[in-house]
Amino acid sequence: LIGVTADKDKDFSGWYQQILVKGEMLDYYDVSGCYILRPGSYSIWEQIQSWFDKKIKENGVHNAYFPMFVSSKVLTKEKDHIEGFAPEVAWVTRAGSSELEEPIAIRPTSETVMYPYYSKWIRSHRDLPFKLNQWNSVVRWEFKHPQPFLRTREFLWQEGHTAHLTAEEAETQVIHILDLYEKIFVDLLALPVIKGKKTEKEKFAGGYYTTTCEGYIPTTGRGIQCATSHNLGQNFSKMFNISVENPEGSDKPKLFVHQTSWGLSTRVIGVMVMVHSDNKGLVVPPRVAQFQTVIIPVGLTVKTSKDIKNKVYDTCKKLEATLKNSGIRVASDYKDNYSPGWKFSQWELKGVPVRLEVGPKDIANGSALAVRRDTGTKTAIKLAEIAVKLPELFEEIHKNLYETAKRNFDDHRVIVHDWKDFVHQLNQKNIVLAPWCGVGECEEDIKKASAKSDNGEEFEIDDKAPSMGAKSLCIPFDQPELKEGTKCVKCGKPAVNYTILTRTQ
Numbered sequence: 001l002i003g004v005t006a007d008k009d010k011d012f013s014g015w016y017q018q019i020l021v022k023g024e025m026l027d028y029y030d031v032s033g034c035y036i037l038r039p040g041s042y043s044i045w046e047q048i049q050s051w052f053d054k055k056i057k058e059n060g061v062h063n064a065y066f067p068m069f070v071s072s073k074v075l076t077k078e079k080d081h082i083e084g085f086a087p088e089v090a091w092v093t094r095a096g097s098s099e100l101e102e103p104i105a106i107r108p109t110s111e112t113v114m115y116p117y118y119s120k121w122i123r124s125h126r127d128l129p130f131k132l133n134q135w136n137s138v139v140r141w142e143f144k145h146p147q148p149f150l151r152t153r154e155f156l157w158q159e160g161h162t163a164h165l166t167a168e169e170a171e172t173q174v175i176h177i178l179d180l181y182e183k184i185f186v187d188l189l190a191l192p193v194i195k196g197k198k199t200e201k202e203k204f205a206g207g208y209y210t211t212t213c214e215g216y217i218p219t220t221g222r223g224i225q226c227a228t229s230h231n232l233g234q235n236f237s238k239m240f241n242i243s244v245e246n247p248e249g250s251d252k253p254k255l256f257v258h259q260t261s262w263g264l265s266t267r268v269i270g271v272m273v274m275v276h277s278d279n280k281g282l283v284v285p286p287r288v289a290q291f292q293t294v295i296i297p298v299g300l301t302v303k304t305s306k307d308i309k310n311k312v313y314d315t316c317k318k319l320e321a322t323l324k325n326s327g328i329r330v331a332s333d334y335k336d337n338y339s340p341g342w343k344f345s346q347w348e349l350k351g352v353p354v355r356l357e358v359g360p361k362d363i364a365n366g367s368a369l370a371v372r373r374d375t376g377t378k379t380a381i382k383l384a385e386i387a388v389k390l391p392e393l394f395e396e397i398h399k400n401l402y403e404t405a406k407r408n409f410d411d412h413r414v415i416v417h418d419w420k421d422f423v424h425q426l427n428q429k430n431i432v433l434a435p436w437c438g439v440g441e442c443e444e445d446i447k448k449a450s451a452k453s454d455n456g457e458e459f460e461i462d463d464k465a466p467s468m469g470a471k472s473l474c475i476p477f478d479q480p481e482l483k484e485g486t487k488c489v490k491c492g493k494p495a496v497n498y499t500i501l502t503r504t505q
């Protein structure tokens with residue numbers, strides 16, 4: 001494994017691929033758009049899973065597992081729900097050498113799989129609220145350029161689906177989950193996100209409204225959707241007849257339940273890598289890193305006496321045991337066929353938050369030299385205190401990663417009122433907060449009119465190239481004050497709110 005040869009700012013996609021493969025998070029697979037998640041990334045998914053699973057169980061959600069296959073009849077039950085997505089659906093048409101009577105779809109999401117059973121199982125209002133979640137994978141046969149973690153034909157995610165007696169309860173559920181998502185980003189992945197509501201055009205067409213956590217990729221200046229929590233209203237319950245008798249009396253009309261559905265996928269690992277990693281390789285936030293620290297013996301040469309060498313290895317092994325016993329995820333690298341310098345670069349490539357160097361001098365001082373992956377700063381830590389000092393260092397690193405990303409995000413979010421500034425700001429890697437009329441066609445015009453460089457050259461908007469037209473990312477919950485008479489940035493009609501407009505990753 002050699003170092004990273006691509007530069008993050010000059011060759012972003014080459015850099016991204018290299019650090020994922022050389023950092024041993026992922027490998028390429030012979031089916032296009034599919035990737036292998038190696039322990040370095042799968043362990044991060046496990047950290048996210050265990051944190052989120054505990055939280056949703058506290059919220060009364062139960063995990064279940066439904067089949068990955070959906071019959072054509074069931075999948076296409078509701079025309080308008082599926083029409084926009086149909087091109088992405090993968091179908092099984094043959095088994096062995098015999099054609100199937102009916103093609104069977106592989107789930108792209110599980111509403112149509114689950115809701116016929118919600119209708120069957122939910123009979124009385126006493127069965128409510130009804131909350132299930134699946135940890136599974138889904139398949140969407142996208143034709144846009146695949147990107148590891150961000151756009152893959154199969155991905156791991158969780159999909160939660162709840163049913164409630166009242167609209168208020170559904171509303172509360174949507175926001176509760178969105179707040180948990182925000183905590184995954186801020187507290188686990190050290191990623192700042194903006195919470196908001198999707199526009200009518202960008203929302204999940206089958207739902208009532210969609211709320212979202214949106215992130216920012218500084219290198220490209222693009223926004224990226226990181227997680228969604230939908231209020232489905234009663235659209236699906238009317239479609240699938242998920243109803244209960246009226247608690248006020250059987251003479252009253254039956255009530256269709258109010259539903260929510262919410263999902264977060266392994267895409268978040270890609271966002272974390274893109275935001276925090278650098279030209280030396282991966283930088284993994286300590287709370288999710290597969291290994292939070294790695295112990296590397298140093299200062300041993302051919303001239304080092306046997307007993308000094310043994311003393312160094314013994315100290316390392318004791319240190320390893322001490323750290324493991326205090327719940328720290330620790331690796332060690334005692335290979336005798338690589339120099340310390342070589343090991344340093346390999347473990348920096350893998351993004352381990354803190355390297356601990358232990359050599360004859362350190363032992364003499366009863367300390368180890370801690371080297372931070374995020375800033376490179378070195379601190380000697382007394383071995384006697386290391387089980388306490390190291391977690392404090394992890395917290396400092398998490399805070400630094402988060403604050404750096406937050407500053408970057410905040411510094412690249414600008415408010416624009418005049419269209420003439422709009423495209424220029426997009427081309428400055430900024431995402432734009434602009435007053436907007438709320439009219440769908442206007443959103444279309446913005447997309448077309450913003451696919452330009454500063455000197456007016458048109459970017460062709462085709463499905464292959466990343467979309468150069470700006471679209472609305474979300475209407476942020478945290479709105480600037482909308483002054484009386486403010487006009488839409490594009491069409492000049494009265495603005496109804498500020499929306500975030502950006503090109504998307």
Ligand SMILES: O=C1CCCN[C@@H]1CCCn1cnc2ccccc2c1=O
Pocket residue numbers: 082085086088089108109110111140158159160204228230261262263
């Ligand atoms: O986001 C979520 C969160 C988790 C549960 N599902 C919702 C909505 C999924 C929307 N969607 C997204 N891609 C699709 C692709 C093919 C068929 C159907 C769909 C589809 O319904």
